[in-house]
Amino acid sequence: MTNGATVSLADDQILSNQILRGIKILRDHLGCSLHEALDAFAARYEVLRVERPEAFACGHDEYWAGFYS
Numbered sequence: 151m152t153n154g155a156t157v158s159l160a161d162d163q164i165l166s167n168q169i170l171r172g173i174k175i176l177r178d179h180l181g182c183s184l185h186e187a188l189d190a191f192a193a194r195y196e197v198l199r200v201e202r203p204e205a206f207a208c209g210h211d212e213y214w215a216g217f218y219s
Contacts, residue, residue: 157194164195165205169217188219 163172169191176194177187195213199206206213 160191160194161198164191164198165202167208167213169214 159175160172163169163175173184173187173191176182176190177184180187180190182190199210
């Protein structure tokens with residue numbers, strides 16, 4: 151999907167609840183549509199929720215509150 155540096159940047163945005171910035175990073179790197187970048191972001195979010203649940207400051211519902219796609 152992405153190289154390590156991009157994944158790391160996207161991970162930082164995911165963990166700090168910076169949804170739009172993370173999507174932009176993925177879109178710029180992948181050269182894909184907004185929808186595809188959102189899908190990539192959401193997929194990586196799910197991986198991090200499983201692998202590093204303690205790194206999130208809030209729960210799933212609170213994380214996505216106010217974000218409409």
